[in-house]
Every structure is written in C-alpha cells, then in structure tokens.
Amino acid sequence: MSLDEFFVTGDPLILGSQIAIGLTMVGLVALITYLKRWKWLWREWFTTVDHKKIGIMYILAGVLMFFRGGVDGLLMKAQTSRPELGFLDAQHYDEIFTTHGVIMILFMAMPLLIGIMNVVVPLQIGARDVAFPKLNALSFWLFFVGAMLFNISFVIGGSPDAGWTSYFPLAGKEFTPGVGNNYYAIALQIAGIGTLATGINFVVTIIKMRAPGMSWMKMPIFTWTSFVTSILIVAAFPIFTVALAFMSLDRLFGTHFFTVAAGGDPMLWLNLFWLWGHPEVYIVVLPAFGMFSEVIATFSRKNLFGYKSMVYAVAGIAFLSMLVWVHHFYTMGNSAAVNSIFSLTTIMIAIPTGVKIFNWLFTMRKGRIEFSNAMLWSLAFIPCFTIGGVTGVMLAMAAADYQYHNTMFLVAHFHYVLIPGVVFAVFAGLYYWWPKMFGFKLNEKIGKWHFWLFVIGFNMTFMPMFFVGLDGMSRRMYTYSESTGWAPWLGFSAVGSVVMAAGFAALCYNIYWSFRYASRDVGSDPWNGRTLEWATASPAPHYNFAVVPEVDRIDDFWYKKKEGKTGIKKSDLKPVHMPSNSWTPIFLGVAFGIVGFFLVFEWFTLAVISSILIVIGLVANSFDYDDGYHIPVDELEEEEREWRGELK
Amino acid sequence: MSSTHSSRFPWNHLIGFILSIALTLLAVFVKFYTSFSDSIVVWIIGTLAIFQALIQLFMFMHVTEGKEGWINVVNMIYSVFLALVIVFGSIWVLTSGHAAMH
Ligand code: HEM
Ligand SMILES: [Cu+2]
Numbered sequence: 217m218s219l220d221e222f223f224v225t226g227d228p229l230i231l232g233s234q235i236a237i238g239l240t241m242v243g244l245v246a247l248i249t250y251l252k253r254w255k256w257l258w259r260e261w262f263t264t265v266d267h268k269k270i271g272i273m274y275i276l277a278g279v280l281m282f283f284r285g286g287v288d289g290l291l292m293k294a295q296t297s298r299p300e301l302g303f304l305d306a307q308h309y310d311e312i313f314t315t316h317g318v319i320m321i322l323f324m325a326m327p328l329l330i331g332i333m334n335v336v337v338p339l340q341i342g343a344r345d346v347a348f349p350k351l352n353a354l355s356f357w358l359f360f361v362g363a364m365l366f367n368i369s370f371v372i373g374g375s376p377d378a379g380w381t382s383y384f385p386l387a388g389k390e391f392t393p394g395v396g397n398n399y400y401a402i403a404l405q406i407a408g409i410g411t412l413a414t415g416i417n418f419v420v421t422i423i424k425m426r427a428p429g430m431s432w433m434k435m436p437i438f439t440w441t442s443f444v445t446s447i448l449i450v451a452a453f454p455i456f457t458v459a460l461a462f463m464s465l466d467r468l469f470g471t472h473f474f475t476v477a478a479g480g481d482p483m484l485w486l487n488l489f490w491l492w493g494h495p496e497v498y499i500v501v502l503p504a505f506g507m508f509s510e511v512i513a514t515f516s517r518k519n520l521f522g523y524k525s526m527v528y529a530v531a532g533i534a535f536l537s538m539l540v541w542v543h544h545f546y547t548m549g550n551s552a553a554v555n556s557i558f559s560l561t562t563i564m565i566a567i568p569t570g571v572k573i574f575n576w577l578f579t580m581r582k583g584r585i586e587f588s589n590a591m592l593w594s595l596a597f598i599p600c601f602t603i604g605g606v607t608g609v610m611l612a613m614a615a616a617d618y619q620y621h622n623t624m625f626l627v628a629h630f631h632y633v634l635i636p637g638v639v640f641a642v643f644a645g646l647y648y649w650w651p652k653m654f655g656f657k658l659n660e661k662i663g664k665w666h667f668w669l670f671v672i673g674f675n676m677t678f679m680p681m682f683f684v685g686l687d688g689m690s691r692r693m694y695t696y697s698e699s700t701g702w703a704p705w706l707g708f709s710a711v712g713s714v715v716m717a718a719g720f721a722a723l724c725y726n727i728y729w730s731f732r733y734a735s736r737d738v739g740s741d742p743w744n745g746r747t748l749e750w751a752t753a754s755p756a757p758h759y760n761f762a763v764v765p766e767v768d769r770i771d772d773f774w775y776k777k778k779e780g781k782t783g784i785k786k787s788d789l790k791p792v793h794m795p796s797n798s799w800t801p802i803f804l805g806v807a808f809g810i811v812g813f814f815l816v817f818e819w820f821t822l823a824v825i826s827s828i829l830i831v832i833g834l835v836a837n838s839f840d841y842d843d844g845y846h847i848p849v850d851e852l853e854e855e856e857r858e859w860r861g862e863l864k
Numbered sequence: 865m866s867s868t869h870s871s872r873f874p875w876n877h878l879i880g881f882i883l884s885i886a887l888t889l890l891a892v893f894v895k896f897y898t899s900f901s902d903s904i905v906v907w908i909i910g911t912l913a914i915f916q917a918l919i920q921l922f923m924f925m926h927v928t929e930g931k932e933g934w935i936n937v938v939n940m941i942y943s944v945f946l947a948l949v950i951v952f953g954s955i956w957v958l959t960s961g962h963a964a965m966h
Contacts, residue, residue, distance in 0.1 A: 423935065451946055487954050538946060542957055549962035 224374055227308065229291075234371045263797040265349035266758055267334045270356050272653060274331025275646070277360055281323040284367065286720060288316035290713055293677070297710035299698045309694035310377040311396070315370065317380025318400070322407060323363040325500045325634070328642045330359075330414055333442045333503055335653055336645075337418065339749035339756055340436045342427025342765045347420040349795045350837075355410040355417065357805025362407025365812050369399040373817065376400040379692065381489060382463070384474035384482035389467050398816040401464040406808050408457055415449030418442060427748065429767035433527070436747040436770075437513075437520055440527050441506030444534045445499050451538060452495035459488035468818055483548055490541035498537040501633065502530060504641030505572060508594045511644050512576050514743050515591040516583030519771055522575040529568035529575075536565045546614040547621050555614035562612035569605055573598060588743070589663035593644035596671045597636045604632030607682070622692075625685025631678045643670075643723070651742045655755040656734040662726040670719025676712025680705040740859055746774040751782060753859045759792045762852045786863040789853060791846040798840065804833040880923025887916050 224230050248254055261269060291312055295304040304312065338346055346352050369375045373395040378387040387397050422443045426435065435443075462473040463485070472478035474485040513520040520526060542550065542558035576598060585591065607629040611617050620626055643666075650658050684702045685691075696702055741750040751773050752761050763784045769775065776782050807829035814823035857863060891909050894900065900908070921927045927936040 423932065451942075455950065481958065483958055484954075487957055491950060491954070538949060550957060551960035554957055554960050 222372060224371055229308075230371060237371060259797070262802050263353075263799050265345070265353045265795050265798060265801075267338050267346050267349065267352060268653065268756055268758075270352055271331045271334030271336075273356055274327040274334060274359070277363065278324050278326075278328035278331055278642075281319050281327065281363060281367075282720070285316050285319040285324050286717060288312045288319070290717060292316065293710040293713040295694060296696070296706050298707065299696055299700070299703050301695060304694065306694045307377065310379075310692070311370065311375035313692055314376050314379050314382075314400075315366070318366065318376070318404070319363075320634075321380065321496070321500070322404065323359075323366065325638045325642075326411060327359060327363075329445075329500060329503045329638065330411070332507070332642065332645045332649065333418065333445075336649055336749055337439055337442050338421065338425070339652070339752065339760060340439045340747050341422065341425060341430060342748050342761060342767065343421065343425040344760045344764075344792065345795060346417050347424060348417050350798050350801060351413050352417055353798065353801035354804060355414040357801050358410030358413070358808060359407045361805045361809035361812070362403045362405075362410065365406065365809055365816070366399055366403035369396060369403075373399070381493070382485075383489075384463075384466075384485040385476070387463070387467075387485070388475045388482075389470070390475065390477075395816050395818075398464075398467055398818070401460050401467060402812045402816050405457065405460045405464065406812050408453055408460065409808075411449060412453045412457070415446045415453065418446035419450060422446070427765050427767050429772075433524065434767055434770045434772070437509040437523065437526055438503070438506035438747075441502045441509075441530055444530050445502045448495050448499050448502070448534050448537065452492045452499065455488055456492035456496075459485065459492065462488075464815075468815065483545075486545050486548065487541070490544045491538075494541045494544065495534075495537045497630075497634070498533060501637040502534065504638050505530065507641045507645040507648070508576065508597055509579075510747065511590045511594045511648050512579050514648070514745055515586045515588055515594075516580045517586075517744075518579055518583045519746070519774075520575070521578035521581075522571075523770065525571055526575055529571045532568040533565060536561055536568075540565065543612055543614075543617070546617045559612055559614045563609055566605060566609050566612075573602060588647070589658070589660055589667060590644045590648040590743075592664075592667050593640045593647070596667070597640045597644075600632060600636035600640070600671075600675070604629060604634075604636065608633065620685070622690055623685040624681040624689045624691055627691050628678050628681035628685060631681070635674055635678070640671075643667075648743065649749070650730075651738050651754045652749055652756055654731075655738065656730060656736050657738055657742060658726050658730045659734060662722060662729060666719050666722035666726055668719075669722055670716055673712050673714070673716030673719055677709050677716055678712075680709040680712075741777075744777075746771040748773055751776075753855075757855055759794060759847055759852070762792070762856045763788045783860065784856065784863065786853065789849045789856075789863075791848055792852060793844055793846055795844045796842045798837075798842070800833050800837040800840065804830065804837075807833050876923050880919050883919050883923075884916060887912050887919070 223234065248257065261273065264270065291304065292309065295301055295309060334346070334352070338344070376382070376392075376396040376399050378392055378397055378400070382397060382400055385391055387400070422435075422439060462471075465471040466473050466475060466480075472480035474480050474482050476482065509520055509526060540558055540562045542554060543562045546555050546558070576594075587595075607625070611620050611626060611629055647658055647663060650656070684705045687700075687702065689696065689700070689702055696706075738754060740752065740754050742754070743750075748765055748767070749756070751765055765772075773782070807826070810826045811823050811830060814820070814826060853863060891912050894905055894908050894912075898905075921940075927933060927940070
C-alpha cells in the first residue's frame with residue numbers, strides 16, 4: 217500500500233483536517249512538555265482508578281466527541297441547505313452521516329452518561345469506589361482507544377460509509393472493499409468490550425456496595441436507573457459483540473454469515489444489530505430519566521412523586537425493550553403475525569414511559585420550583601421528548617410505518633427522543649453535579665444563553681424534518697431538486713443547526729469562564745440536595761466519605777439535614793483502604809488499539825505479533841499483588857476539618 | 865432460606881444426593897438398555913441434565929440462600945428467558961414472511 221492510499225487525499229476539507237490534527241497534536245505535546253505536566257498527567261489521570269477522575273475523563277471525551285459529531289452534522293445541514301449544492305459529493309456525504317451517527321450514539325451519548333454514572337453512583341450509595349476500580353479504568357481506556365481508532369478513519373484509510381447501522385450487503389466486502397467499514401467492525405468491538413465491563417462493574421457495585429441500611433426501595437432513583445441500564449448493557453452488548461465478530465470474519469477472512477453468496481443472510485445482520493440496537497437506545501435514555509428525576513425533585517423541593525411506580529416503570533421499559541427489535545425492519549417483508557406482535561410490544565413501551573412523564577409533572581405540582589439551569593433543561597425535556605414519543609407510537613404501527621420508514625420523519629423522531637432524552641439530560645446533569653466534581657458552579661447567566669440557543673435551535677433544526685419526511689423526502693439524501701419544494705424547510709432547518717451550534721459554543725465558553733472566575737465558595741451542598749452525594753465535600757475527596765453513612769429511609773440526607781444530624785464524630789474515623797493506581801489499564805488499551813489498527817488494514821502478521829502486547833499486559837496484571845494503601849486517621853481528620861470545621 | 869440447619873438433619877442434602885444419583889443412573893439406563901434412536905437419547909439426557917443442574921443449584925449450591933439470594937434466581941430466570949427470546953425470536957423473524965416462500 218502506497219502512502220497516498222494510506223492517507224486520504226484529494227479533498228481540501230480533509231487536507232485541512234489532517235493539517236489541523238497534526239498541528240494540534242504537536243501543539244499539545246509541546247505544551248505539556250513545556251508546562252512539565254507529563255508526570256502529573258500520568259500519575260493523576262492516566263493511571264488513576266478513582267471513579268470520579270475516570271468519570272471526568274469520560275465526560276471530557278464525550279464533549280470532544282460531541283464537537284466532532286456536531287461538526288459532521290453541520291456539514292450535512294450545509295450541504296442540504298439549498299437544492300443541488302455541490303459542497304459535499306455523495307460519497308463524502310455517506311461517510312459523514314455514518315461517522316456522525318456512530319459517534320453521537322456510541323462515543324458521545326454513552327461516555328457522557330457512563331461518565332456521570334461513574335462520578336455519581338458510588339457517591340449516591342455511600343461507597344468509596346466501584347466494585348472493580350481497575351476494571352473500571354480498563355473500560356475507560358478501551359472505550360477511548362476504540363473511539364480514537366474510529367475517529368482517525370477519515371484521514372487514514374477512509375471513513376466507514378454504510379450508515380451507523382452498517383446494513384449488509386452494502387457493508388460487505390463486495391460493495392465496500394476499502395478499509396472504512398473495517399474500522400466500524402474493529403473500533404466498535406474494542407469500545408464495546410469496555411462498555412460490557414462497565415455494565416458488569418456497576419451491577420456488582422450497586423448490588424454489593426450500598427451503604428448500610430440502603431435497601432432496594434431506599435436507593436436514589438438515578439442509582440436505580442443506572443442499575444437497570446447496567447443490566448441492559450450486560451444483556452444486550454454480547455449480541456453486538458457476536459454480530460461485529462461475524463462482520464469482521466466476513467470482511468477480513470471471507471466468511472459468509474451475512475452475504476448470500478454461500479448461504480448467508482444479510483437480514484441476519486439487521487436482526488442481530490437491532491436485537492442490540494433497540495436496547496441500546498434505552499441504555500442511553502434510562503440514566504437520563506434518572507437524572508431528570510433527581511433534578512426535578514431537588515428543584516421542586518419535594519420528594520419524587522410515585523417513586524415506586526418510577527422504579528417499576530424503568531424495569532418495565534427495560535423488560536419490553538428486549539422484545540421490540542423488529543420495529544426497525546417491518547418493511548423487510550415479515551409475516552403479518554411478526555409485524556403485529558412487534559407492533560404491540562412497541563406500543564406497550566409508551567405506557568410505562570407515560571407513567572414517568574406524569575410522575576415528573578406531579579412532582580412539580582405545588583412544589584416551590586426553582587428555575588436553575590439544571591431545572592430548565594428538565595422542563596424543556598418534557599414537551600420535546602413527548603413529541604418524540606408520540607411520533608414513535610406512530611412509527612410503531614407496522615402498516616403506517618411502510619410510509620414513514622427511512623424518511624426524514626424517522627430522522628426527526630429519533631432526534632426528538634435522543635436529544636431531549638440524552639443531551640438535555642447530560643446538560644442538566646452537568647449543571648447539577650458540576651460543583652460535586654469541581655467545587656464550583658457553572659455560571660447561571662451564560663447557562664441561560666446556552667439553554668435558549670440550544671433549545672430553540674434544536675426545534676428549528678428538527679421540526680421541519682417531520683414535514684419534509686411526510687412529504688416524501690427519504691433519509692440520507694445528499695441533495696434534492698428545486699421542484700420538490702423542500703428548500704424553505706431545509707434552509708430553515710440549516711439555520712436552526714447554526715443556532716444550536718451557538719448554544720454549544722455558549723456551553724464551552726461557560727466551562728472556560730467558570731473555571732477561571734466562578735466563586736469557589738459554594739459549600740458541600742449548593743442546591744440543597746436530597747441524596748448522599750451532597751453529604752460529603754465538594755469536590756468530593758478521593759476517599760468519598762470519611763465515615764460511611766448509614767441510611768434509614770429514602771432521601772435520608774434531606775431528613776438528616778432537618779434533624780441536624782449530618783456531622784461525623786472524631787471517634788468514628790478509621791483508616792480508609794484505597795486501591796492503588798495501575799498502569800495496566802492504559803497499557804492494555806493502547807495494545808488493543810495497535811492490534812485493532814493492524815486488523816483494520818488487514819496486516820495480519822503485524823496484528824499477531826503486536827497481540828503479544830495484550831498478553832504482556834494481562835500477565836503483568838495477574839502478577840500485580842498491590843493490595844492498595846490505607847489513609848491514616850489524622851489525614852482524614854485534617855481533610856474533613858477543612859470544610860466541616862473542628863470535629864467533635 | 866435460613867442457614868441455621870446445622871442442628872437439624874440435612875434432609876435437603878440427602879434428597880438431593882439420592883436424586884442426583886438416580887438421574888445419573890437413569891441417563892446410563894436410557895443409553896444402554898433402551899432402543900431409542902440416538903437423537904431421542906440426546907433429548908432425554910439433555911432434559912435430565914437440566915434437572916440435574918437445578919438440583920445442584922438449589923440443594924447443594926444454595927442459590928436462594930443468604931440475604932439477597934433471590935437475585936441469583938431472578939438473574940437465572942431472566943437469562944434463560946432472554947436466551948429463548950433471542951434464539952427463537954430470531955428464527956421466527958427470519959423464517960416467516962417472504963423468507964418462507966422459497
Ligand atoms: C415511546 C417510545 C418509542 C417508540 C414507540 C419508538 C418507536 C420507533 C420505531 C417504530 C422506529 C423505527 C422506525 C422506522 O425505521 O421506520 C424507531 C426508530 C428509532 N428510535 Fe424510537 N421509539 C421510541 C423511543 C425512542 C427512544 C427513547 C430512543 C432513544 C433514546 C429512540 C431512538 C430511536 C432511533 C435511534 C431510531 C432510528 C434508528 C435508525 O434506523 O437509524 N426511540 N423508533
Ligand atoms: Cu427501536
């Protein structure tokens with residue numbers, strides 16, 4: 217392979233990106249070296265096993281990926297803003313919507329939610345870390361390496377271009393012979409292993425590490441939704457692992473699982489993809505539901521209405537979500553019985569979802585609502601998400617879906633569920649838990665700009681898509697003619713996307729501004745919270761709780777505050793056992809990345825040789841006898857005194 | 865559910881022990897002393913194996929024991945349910961409709 221096959225050439229946009237990426241890398245390395253920060257990075261971040269730091273790294277990566285996916289989105293909107301534009305050609309447009317979809321779901325939504333779960337769940341259940349801290353670090357590095365591998369595709373070797381769903385036969389070697397779709401198979405496999413490990417980690421953490429007295433029905437609702445999400449991850453991701461393995465075998469080694477040639481079946485790919493894919497959309501939306509519940513209860517100054525019905529609704533949604541996958545391919549020509557059954561199960565999901573909507577509304581009823589930024593996002597979520605849900609029920613009717621399927625109407629639907637359901641939630645969660653992570657609040661005034669620009673821009677961008685969709689515009693069209701009459705709709709939508717991007721810029725500015733200027737004097741409990749994460753200092757100390765809290769009821773902390781019983785006694789302090797840092801997770805991550813890269817290019821000898829690195833990492837890990845260390849009592853006392861005052 | 869049977873006679877263990885031996889012998893009997901076809905023998909032995917596993921899990925491995933033993937049970941039932949949905953659901957979806965016509 218010659219060098220100009222290796223690097224993607226011939227497009228000024230891509231050349232620009234290549235130069236920009238090169239310069240950024242050199243700049244970063246130079247900056248870190250100049251500031252002498254390598255050691256610090258290695259010690260405090262790269263080798264950390266602290267769930268809070270891992271969470272922050274997830275969030276950082278998620279925001280970066282949001283930027284990348286967002287730029288992809290803007291490019292697509294620019295291309296369709298006017299009829300017959302030649303800004304992107306068909307091939308380039310295909311590559312962009314593919315990377316956009318994959319990045320937004322797997323590398324934006326997933327890490328942002330898993331990041332917030334990492335920061336918050338152990339604190340909410342009064343634990344000192346997750347059950348397997350080192351595995352947690354490995355999860356992060358596998359995700360990160362997978363994401364990076366996927367991201368370089370557009371400059372090295374070529375992007376995948378068969379859609380985020382990568383349907384066969386298009387995704388097979390016969391029709392897409394380049395390395396692009398190898399990236400899809402390999403990078404998602406690596407990241408997926410990390411996610412699966414996260415699922416296992418959080419199931420065990422939540423079952424085994426809750427504070428004394430916190431029985432199941434006294435668990436905070438966000439912990440509940442994280443628990444159910446983790447179960448769904450463990451149930452659904454193995455299906456994707458298998459599907460991707462088949463895809464890799466088909467593409468790299470010439471098997472025929474999904475190609476008709478030797479008796480394979482392309483529909484098997486769709487079937488497996490959606491067996492994972494539908495649960496996946498609930499994996500991203502359930503933790504988000506939990507965040508809204510926490511935020512709405514806190515800022516309405518009331519306990520969550522119908523807590524138990526919320527728990528059952530979440531469990532019900534999760535249960536049904538494994539039984540609806542065929543609604544993504546009603547049109548493949550199933551029997552009437554298949555389509556009817558899956559129509560029914562799909563529509564049934566709207567019932568527990570509706571229960572949740574009413575619970576949120578009743579939580580606010582007669583509450584003393586405080587319109588903080590976190591609360592604003594939750595308020596905007598309810599109507600926007602309801603539009604997404606109602607159009608979902610329309611799509612769920614198999615006969616009608618023959619009209620809607622693969623039109624812009626579908627695209628509008630899933631953006632109306634995913635953006636309010638995930639992105640709004642992540643914003644709410646970030647504003648809400650920011651002080652717990654960093655010890656200061658994000659600015660509320662800049663936050664309002666962020667809020668209004670983003671929400672208005674979002675509706676401007678996606679509302680028109682319902683109408684052009686009903687008017688027959690199919691999805692993934694890279695251009696259209698004047699005579700269709702869609703130009704005004706799509707032009708308006710393109711303007712909306714710029715407004716939404718301005719909202720994102722306001723968020724970035726807010727983060728920058730708040731890091732520099734926000735008051736550091738926010739106390740440990742700035743929102744008058746109800747759950748245990750607010751019972752410790754902000755930012756949370758690395759040991760989380762000097763004394764493990766005991767819980768008697770739901771929202772225990774809220775009542776303890778009223779009773780004046782939040783203090784700790786000096787005599788209760790005992791040395792705290794903490795896990796040590798480890799280099800094996802990042803080493804293994806990089807090793808997987810190298811092997812993955814060679815597999816993408818089908819350089820098998822190199823792949824086999826470099827997989828020795830993985831073996832080395834695993835062996836080193838097995839011989840790691842480090843049992844962690846203890847934080848002595850006087851160190852605990854000193855840290856606690858700093859924010860509690862003298863201990864009794 | 866309680867783990868205090870040390871003082872009482874371990875009926876559970878005795879019954880479990882006898883049942884597991886009986887099931888094993890039954891499998892041997894089916895193979896050597898009946899004239900069923902091989903595929904039927906495999907089905908019978910497979911079924912016996914499921915019972916054997918259940919006996920081991922409940923009588924010796926005490927899946928239901930401990931404060932949160934029921935979690936194991938729910939977990940196993942859900943896993944089996946999912947496996948059935950995935951396997952038979954996929955077969956049904958991929959073989960009915962237009963796929964059934966050729
Ligand atoms: C009331 C609840 C919902 C119902 C009844 C519903 C129904 C549907 C149906 C029937 C489709 C397929 C339509 C077609 O291909 O023609 C679909 C697509 C989709 N839905 Fe939903 N949905 C619901 C909620 C959600 C949620 C909560 C999410 C994510 C957080 C979501 C994400 C998606 C995505 C990503 C697609 C498009 C996949 C693709 O083909 O690329 N949906 N929905
Ligand atoms: Cu679905």
